Amino acid sequence: MEQEAERSATSVASTSEGSGLDPIARTRKLLFRQMLVGIKDGRFFLGNFHCIDKQGNIILQDTVEYRSIRRSSPSPTEQRCLGMILIPSSCRTSCHVDCSIEEQLSLVKLKE
Amino acid sequence: MQPARVEESSSIHHETRNCSIPSGENSVWADVSPLLSAACSGLHEGELIHGDNFNLFAAMSALEIMDPKMDSGMVSAFYSIDEAIESGFAPVPISSDRTVNVESIIDIMDHLLVCEATWHMGHSLAQTVYSCIYVLRPERTSSQALLHSFCRVIRATCRTVVSVVSDTRTNEEDDLFTMTYGLPFSGDEDAKGLSLLNAVEETICRQLRACKATSSKRRALEELEPLQTSPHLEESFCKALLCRIRFRKHFLHTLNCMRRPQGRGFELARKHIASCISELDSVLESAEFLRLDLVENGENKIEERTTASGRHPIGFDPTLNKRLSAPTPPRAIKLLPWKKALDYFVKLLHNLDQICAFSLEPDLDSVLQFVIQFQKSRPDLVSRAHLQLLLVQDGKLYGRDTFLAVCARAVALDVTKDHALQKNEYILQLCQLMINLLKILCANTPWQRRKLGKILNDWSVFRVQMGITVGQAMQQDTSRTPKNGLFIPELASSLTSNNLSFSFRNLGSMEKQRWNIVLTCISVPFRIKLYSTSEYCMVYWYMYITLWKLAERARFRVLIIVNTEERKAKMNKDYHRDMAREDRISLWVLLLQCQTSLAQGLTVMLSALRNRGMCLKSQGPFNTENEKFTQHFELLQKASLPEYDAYQSFAESTSHTRLDYLPVYEYFRDAQKIAKDIKVGFANDPVNLAEVRGLEQVAEHNIIAVNLINQDCSLKVSFQFTHHPYFATAVVRRS
Numbered sequence: 001m002e003q004e005a006e007r008s009a010t011s012v013a014s015t016s017e018g019s020g021l022d023p024i025a026r027t028r029k030l031l032f033r034q035m036l037v038g039i040k041d042g043r044f045f046l047g048n049f050h051c052i053d054k055q056g057n058i059i060l061q062d063t064v065e066y067r068s069i070r071r072s073s074p075s076p077t078e079q080r081c082l083g084m085i086l087i088p089s090s091c092r093t094s095c096h097v098d099c100s101i102e103e104q105l106s107l108v109k110l111k112e
Numbered sequence: 113m114q115p116a117r118v119e120e121s122s123s124i125h126h127e128t129r130n131c132s133i134p135s136g137e138n139s140v141w142a143d144v145s146p147l148l149s150a151a152c153s154g155l156h157e158g159e160l161i162h163g164d165n166f167n168l169f170a171a172m173s174a175l176e177i178m179d180p181k182m183d184s185g186m187v188s189a190f191y192s193i194d195e196a197i198e199s200g201f202a203p204v205p206i207s208s209d210r211t212v213n214v215e216s217i218i219d220i221m222d223h224l225l226v227c228e229a230t231w232h233m234g235h236s237l238a239q240t241v242y243s244c245i246y247v248l249r250p251e252r253t254s255s256q257a258l259l260h261s262f263c264r265v266i267r268a269t270c271r272t273v274v275s276v277v278s279d280t281r282t283n284e285e286d287d288l289f290t291m292t293y294g295l296p297f298s299g300d301e302d303a304k305g306l307s308l309l310n311a312v313e314e315t316i317c318r319q320l321r322a323c324k325a326t327s328s329k330r331r332a333l334e335e336l337e338p339l340q341t342s343p344h345l346e347e348s349f350c351k352a353l354l355c356r357i358r359f360r361k362h363f364l365h366t367l368n369c370m371r372r373p374q375g376r377g378f379e380l381a382r383k384h385i386a387s388c389i390s391e392l393d394s395v396l397e398s399a400e401f402l403r404l405d406l407v408e409n410g411e412n413k414i415e416e417r418t419t420a421s422g423r424h425p426i427g428f429d430p431t432l433n434k435r436l437s438a439p440t441p442p443r444a445i446k447l448l449p450w451k452k453a454l455d456y457f458v459k460l461l462h463n464l465d466q467i468c469a470f471s472l473e474p475d476l477d478s479v480l481q482f483v484i485q486f487q488k489s490r491p492d493l494v495s496r497a498h499l500q501l502l503l504v505q506d507g508k509l510y511g512r513d514t515f516l517a518v519c520a521r522a523v524a525l526d527v528t529k530d531h532a533l534q535k536n537e538y539i540l541q542l543c544q545l546m547i548n549l550l551k552i553l554c555a556n557t558p559w560q561r562r563k564l565g566k567i568l569n570d571w572s573v574f575r576v577q578m579g580i581t582v583g584q585a586m587q588q589d590t591s592r593t594p595k596n597g598l599f600i601p602e603l604a605s606s607l608t609s610n611n612l613s614f615s616f617r618n619l620g621s622m623e624k625q626r627w628n629i630v631l632t633c634i635s636v637p638f639r640i641k642l643y644s645t646s647e648y649c650m651v652y653w654y655m656y657i658t659l660w661k662l663a664e665r666a667r668f669r670v671l672i673i674v675n676t677e678e679r680k681a682k683m684n685k686d687y688h689r690d691m692a693r694e695d696r697i698s699l700w701v702l703l704l705q706c707q708t709s710l711a712q713g714l715t716v717m718l719s720a721l722r723n724r725g726m727c728l729k730s731q732g733p734f735n736t737e738n739e740k741f742t743q744h745f746e747l748l749q750k751a752s753l754p755e756y757d758a759y760q761s762f763a764e765s766t767s768h769t770r771l772d773y774l775p776v777y778e779y780f781r782d783a784q785k786i787a788k789d790i791k792v793g794f795a796n797d798p799v800n801l802a803e804v805r806g807l808e809q810v811a812e813h814n815i816i817a818v819n820l821i822n823q824d825c826s827l828k829v830s831f832q833f834t835h836h837p838y839f840a841t842a843v844v845r846r847s
Binding site: 022023024026027028030031032034035036039040041042043044045046050051052053054055056058059065066067068069070071073076078080082083084085086087088089091094095096097098099100101103104 | 133139142145149156159160161166171177185191192435
């Protein structure tokens, strides 16, 4: 599956929805959606997915930073607005988008 | 090619850590890391996935996360203040050992002073004063009266300073000074700090008395608990604490007194300022005692330390609330050394004292002269804010005199008699121009330079509009005969417009102000070293033109005064001529002539040196001399000051000067002679006396330099500003 995705990377995305598309076209469909990115020092950033490059650096717009007030504490409690941010792929630990259950299932197919 | 991230085992994966960040309604957070890595590996080098609204230029301004120069939220030692406190970073009490406790408190006090000075120099409050956990959370120390009240007073002081600076907006746009977002200020609680601190001071005073008392009396005072364990050090510790506490107290009082409207608190403020300065002396003296430990341990590099003792203070972490200074990127802060911070406060206090000592005369001339004089010492933000607070208070001069009245007086009109005047648009415009001018003069030097040129343009527009109106009115009213038999016809002509008698003569004093601004505009860049040596020639030429114009105005004013007073004397036999006033004005004229001669001398000398190739010529591939001239004086030229093409005139007048001719000699001699003559007249005026002395020395040294250059053309010439802030002294060297 990964190999196929690689080969079809340069082809123009077809009109059909879901897992039938190559990863680039599917990623393009995620643009402007709410994305939640976790980074190494424990902070999370919630913003609109704006851009990604080959290295995996992500730009988010209208971002809110979430941080916990204790190293031991599990849930982030403090937040502040940051606007446009660039998250280097080297410090990214997780990346989620806000979606419906059905869409989530279609994303799973990528792994199969 | 394998995607970079395949370690994510399941995409239906609810992270426990982010469960508190809500996803949308009926939706979940789905992991897209595998998809993204697959997409990334499919992209070509330099290719991006982005939407239609993507703009690379805008994207460049994105904050880079985890970049220490951009990301102020990067987690360093602690996640939060609470975590720092829980880990024992700022314990209460600081130590169970009483000696260590009191030593640490003194260190905290010293470090806070350093932080405060660094803040005043333009860093954010969050990274300086509020890097102290004891200041951030004063409620924790309520059992420790000394530390608690001290921190409360610090907070109250910061609050007062912030309010003065943000009211006057003397800070530049990019100054972090007034950014206090999210920082705790609790006015009421902090206000109580002062009375608490008084009580603490009283206790320590008793302690100090007890140390000094003889042993018999000591028994009676025994119920006092000593500050620390070694009785022979008690007195020195008491003194070290007392001067620090008293400084804080008097400093806050000074600021509060200065905020009183119409300068009513100035007298009292001066007393507090004097106390502050003497307490700072004691603080400095205490360093010797506090440093004992360190000297014994043989540590050096004490000059860079932020405390008198040289120890690192407890309870400070500038990274804790760095993100509160957002939206700006985090700045690396280099705190001032302790000694420099003390020097800063002494300078600040002297500047504040200068403001408090001002006579508050409702006279534009003296206000402008005072402000320009005040700026010569290059005052910092806080004192400049106080100056502006005084000058433009509720839209009035000193919060007391309306600018309408002040401006009208400056142009010799009586507003009380003439109600139409209050509605006259020119007078109102003039008021606004004056308010703007005063505000600009209170700003920092680079800002001043930029804005002064612009205000000259406003002034020109105003003049032109007024000229048109006056001209029209004169045409309508040709039958009217001039009131004053003055010397220049246009000045003598007056007009009747809207029942308002407004004479051109009145504009004379405004003209003077205009040229005064030009002079400030030209001389201010010397303070920030904006001119290169190759440009001095054109600068002094422009200065010469300006000073000449000013001297002309001043001479004219003397004539008017003499004329009117003679007339008054004829009308009233008992009238005595005000000789003192006349002398003062002619002294002023002479001072201007002295400066004019110096500027002319320097112009001729520099151009002769340039023509001879002995001085740096304006070279370089980028700018011709003409372009440089335009860069420096464009705004002045736009405002028609002077009215002719200045560059052409400059080039013509300086292109033929020759060293062997050197009329320079005479100009400097003239300046020296005038300076000698007027020194006596300024005997009671230390400010102007210093100016005249400086001018005299510049003239003297330049005469010597000119002689030497004349004899030996192989000498190297450089210029210094040792005797005067903007008149250069030539220094001659053999090689």
